[in-house]
Amino acid sequence: MSAGRFLTLEGGEGVGKSTQARALAAALETRGIHVVLTREPGGSEGAEAIRDLLMQGDVRRWSAHAEALLFAAARADHVEKRIRPMVDAGSWVICDRFIDSTRAYQGAQGIDDAAILALHGFGSRGLLPDRTLLLTLPDGEGDRRAQARDGGAADRFAARDDGFHRSVAATFDRIARDEADRVRRIDASGRVEQVTQRLIDAIADLLP
Ligand SMILES: Nc1ncnc2c1ncn2[C@@H]1O[C@H](COP(=O)(O)OP(=O)(O)O)[C@@H](O)[C@H]1O
Ligand SMILES: Cc1cn([C@H]2C[C@H](O)[C@@H](COP(=O)(O)OP(=O)(O)O)O2)c(=O)[nH]c1=O
Numbered sequence: 001m002s003a004g005r006f007l008t009l010e011g012g013e014g015v016g017k018s019t020q021a022r023a024l025a026a027a028l029e030t031r032g033i034h035v036v037l038t039r040e041p042g043g044s045e046g047a048e049a050i051r052d053l054l055m056q057g058d059v060r061r062w063s064a065h066a067e068a069l070l071f072a073a074a075r076a077d078h079v080e081k082r083i084r085p086m087v088d089a090g091s092w093v094i095c096d097r098f099i100d101s102t103r104a105y106q107g108a109q110g111i112d113d114a115a116i117l118a119l120h121g122f123g124s125r126g127l128l129p130d131r132t133l134l135l136t137l138p139d140g141e142g143d144r145r146a147q148a149r150d151g152g153a154a155d156r157f158a159a160r161d162d163g164f165h166r167s168v169a170a171t172f173d174r175i176a177r178d179e180a181d182r183v184r185r186i187d188a189s190g191r192v193e194q195v196t197q198r199l200i201d202a203i204a205d206l207l208p
Contacts, residue, residue, distance in 0.1 A: 002208045004087035006127070008098040011135035012168060014146025015188045016195060020135065021096045023196040028092055031207070036086045038078070039096035041070075046077035055155045064109040068116060071102045076123030084127065099124075100132060100175050100183070105157075108167035131203050134176050135188035135195070139169075142188075 007024075009017040018039070025035040042051040050070055054062070062070065075098070086093050099120050103113055120126055137145075143165075176183040184202040188195050 002090065004090045005092045005130045005206055006083060006087050006095070007092065007203065008095045008100070008129040008132045009135065010097060010100045010104075010132055010172060010183075011188065012137075012142045012165060012172075014142035014144070014149065015135040015137050016145070016192070017096050017135055019192055020133075020188075020195055020199060021094050023192060024199050025094055027196060027200055028094075033208070034091045036082075036091045036093045037096075038082060038093060040078060040098055040101065041074045043078040043083075043095065044081040046081070047074040050074035050077070055157070057156060059156055061156065064106065064111055067109070068102065068106045068111045068119065071106065072116075072119040072123045075099065075102075075120070079124040079127050095129070098129060098132070100134075100172065103175060104168045104171040107171050108164050113171075128182060130182075130206060132179075132183040133199050133202055134172055134183055134185050136169075136172075136185055137188045139166075 009021050009024075011017055021037055021039070025037045028035050040047070041054050042048045050073060054067065054070055054074070083093050083095065099116075102116050102120075106116060107113055117126075173185075176185050186195065186198050186202060
């Protein structure tokens, strides 16, 4: 049995993460790879319960610190109950958002990167993906795609200003620069199939 792998997709809202997670899973399945598709927050029973706490209610329901702990707790459950067991069993796990989303989004709320990584070390034993694919679009393009998808429906996280989104994008960029072995920036413009091909090229060295 060949080794399992853990891949994550990251980027702002509407860049095409969930579309590409499905497309990449299908492309890998045609190569005979068993794929598990999952997402955060959520992905295991306990983590989905925490997702409901995070996504519903008033924008000010949680303090930034409480929110960082909830994301870390959800991830700890997801890693222990689902991600690690599936990778250990030889599957390729593709996760729509992971630790870099916490660093970007909770970082944009003033939570220190070192504190987020310390929580990840404790809760998820510091598990990092074999490869992280950071989808990028010009400013505003992801928002337009997300608005076309969601119409007026909004979760607790939708109503944030441009400064917040710029900070999120800047942190993703910094992580991609600092951790270039793990993280690859992918141009998410163009047709879905073109983007999927870029993703496959960016994991070519991991393929069996
Ligand atoms: N390459 C693409 N070109 C145009 N529209 C796209 C493309 N990829 C995804 N979309 C559409 O954009 C919207 C957001 O995509 P989605 O995969 O839900 O993004 P995310 O998971 O990053 O929020 C969806 O309506 C999706 O169908
Ligand atoms: C995983 C994760 C998500 N989030 C936020 C980002 C999104 O605004 C929100 C929900 O993510 P998601 O459902 O993936 O939204 P989208 O499809 O629009 O990308 O949760 C964090 O703030 N921290 C995290 O650790």
